[in-house]
Amino acid sequence: MRGDTRTLIPFVAMVTCIALAAGCQSTSEQTGSVDGTTIPWATVPAAQSGGGAAPHPPDPPPPTDPNVGPGSPGPPTPTTPGPTISGIPFFPHTALVTPPVPGVTASGVHVERHDGFDRIVYDFGGTYAPGWRAEYVAEATQRGRETATRINGRSILQIYFFDTDSSAESGIAAYNGPNPLSDPAAYSVVEVHLTPNYERGTQSFVGLRTDYPQFQVTTLTEPTRIAVDIHD
Template identity: 40%
Template sequence: MNGTTRRLRPAALSAGVVAALLALTACSGGGDGGDETVPGSPSPTVSSAPSPSASAGATDTPTGTTDDDGSTSAPPFPANTEPDTSDPSAGAALTVTDIRVGRHDGFDRVVFELGGTGTPGWRVEYVPEAIDDASGNPYDVAGDGTLQVMISGSGYPTDTGVATYSGPNPLRVAETDEVEEVALRGVFEGYTQAFIGTDDADNPFRVYALTDPTRVVVEVRDDA
C-alpha cells in the first residue's frame, strides 16, 4: 500500500497544478486578447499623453501686456498736460486687483483694474518728484517724467473684501515707448497711489473709466 501511495501522489499534485493554471487562464481571458475583468474589480483607467498638436506653438502672453482694455469712445487726447480729475461715487470702496500695460498705435496704455463696490474717481497729474503719501519719503521712478495716479474711493482689502494686486511691482514692459514703469504704492486715506514713469515729462495723457470689470485707464500719447 505504501508503494501505491507513492505512485499516486505525483499524479494528484500535477492535477492540482493544472487546475490552478486553468483557473488563472480563465481569469485572464484565456490569453485570447479579451477585455474581461473580474466581477467587482475597478475598471481599468486609461490615461493619454497630451497631444503634441495641442501644445505645439503655444505661447504665453508677456506679463503686463494687454490689447483689449481700451474704449472706442475714449475722450480725445488733450493738447496739454493739465491734471485730470473725476469724483468717485458715494460710498465707493475699491481695491486695485490688477495692473496691465500695453503698447498701442500712438500711445501707451496703463490699466488699473479694481474690485469692490462703487465707481472710482481719480486725480492724475505730472509731479516733479514721486513722494509716498503715507511716509512722505521720495520714491525713485524710472523715466524723465512722473505721472502720479491717485484713485479715490479706495479702501483697504480688509474693508473691501478684495485681495490687492500681488504681481510685479514696479511693473515694466519692454514693448512700450512712453511708459517706462508703473509702481503701485498703496492705500492711504481713501486713495490708492501709483506712479507711472514716462519717457518725457510733457506727453499729453487722458484718463477714463470702464466697467465690467471696473477699470481706470491712463493713456500716454507719443511725442508730437
C-alpha cells in the same frame, strides 16, 4: 608788471560774469522731474480729475406688513392726514434705507501697447471705479512718507485714487504682482508703481520716457476699470 596786473583784473571779471550768466540760463532751462528741479508748467499738460463710475444702489424692497401674507398687496396708502407737528399735518410713511456703497481696492494693473499710445489699466475688483486725479509731479512722494521714491524716466505722472479701502475692508484681493511694473512693448511708459491703500487713498506713479507727454484718463466698463492713455 603792475600794469599787466591791472589789465588782467577786468579780463578775469568779464570771464566770471559770462560764466555766471551761462550758469543762470542753464538752471532756468532745467525741466527734469526726476531730480527735483522745477517743472515748466507752461508747457505741461493740465491735471485731469473725474468721479469714476459709482454703482447703482439696488432698489429698496417694498414695505411689508406682518399681517399680510406673501404675494398679497401691501397696506393701502393713507389719504387722511395724521396728527400734526407744530400745526403742520404729515402723512405716515415707511422709511427707505439706502444700503452703503461698498469700498474698492486696487486689484490689478497692466500696460498695453496701442497704435500711437501706451495704456495703463487699473482694476478695482470690477464692481466700480473710484474718483481720481492725474497730474505731473516733480517727485514721487507717497502719503505718510517723508522721502520720495526713485522713479526711472524723464517725467513722472501721478494718478491718485480717492475713497479706496484695504482688502480687509472691501473683501477684494489687492494687487500683488510686479511693483514697479514694466512692459518691454511699451514706448512711453518706463515703469508703473502702485502704492498700498493709505488713509482711503491709493497712489500710482508712472515713469515716462519723454518730458511730459499728453495723456487722457477714461473709465472702461464690463468690467469697470480706469485707463490712462499716454500718447507718443
